[in-house]
Amino acid sequence: MKKILGISLVTLLVASVMTCLLYFPFGLVKQVDNQPTKLSKQAENKVVTKGSQSISTAVSTIPEKQENQAKWVKSDQPIKFPILMYHHIADVVGGNTLFVPASEFKMEMMALKKAGYYTLSPDEALRVLTANEKPADKIVWVTFDDGYKNAQQAAAPILSELGMKGSFFIITGMVGNEDKMTQESLLEMKKNPLISLESHTVSHIDLQYATPNEASRQLTESKTYLDQLLHQNTSVICYPSGRYNDQTGDIATKAGYQLGLTTQPGLASRADGLFALHRVRVSYGQTESSFMSLIGN
């Protein structure tokens, strides 16, 4: 009887240890959820379904070359690089040039990858422009205006799959509108280390004709919204419709921004000013070669 009791106790002990071992790793995963740099090398796909809306966020690790082995090299010549401008990532509606189908977008990102392009984060773009040094021979900054839900749902997973970075410009007063990202989706995207969320003002105001007070209010309030929601220091303002005036850069600087993006066509260059950076508009209907020639290849 004593022996049977002893065996039972041992069995119980083994079972307890097994249970701990089984559950402990899950506890760990949950804890590192908010620390994207500690995610495993394996791509992690999450699908959150909310009502009829399905948010899919694929989180993958930044390729080691991008994360750890990037060697920043100073350049003798002023560095210029393309900032790609996208809006909707969806099938084209009524010939609207603000739409690029997801299949085309993926083809374009794969073409960049194949050509050896390194995708920049806002911080890296700032470093390139201010220190005139770059982390790779070919660099590009991929941007999306207006915070469309379709850009989040279609483009973010493609970027994640390919280990490429992208920046989305959010109209903070329109968060949650029918075709725009919701607050929940912004928070979900923020967990992805490849994604950056920056400002596109509060109401998509025309900064060229806004009074300085109104411009200042729009830049400050949108930054505060993103800073507080996402616990970040929002550093980029993308001017709605690319419109700005001589005072906009100063107003943006006072509001705490470090870079301002326009829709002026061309490569980004320090010579244009950190608050008047040019971009390359990508319209639908590109082939791989027409797309690459857009950015000078």
Ligand SMILES: [Zn+2]
């Ligand atoms: Zn816009």
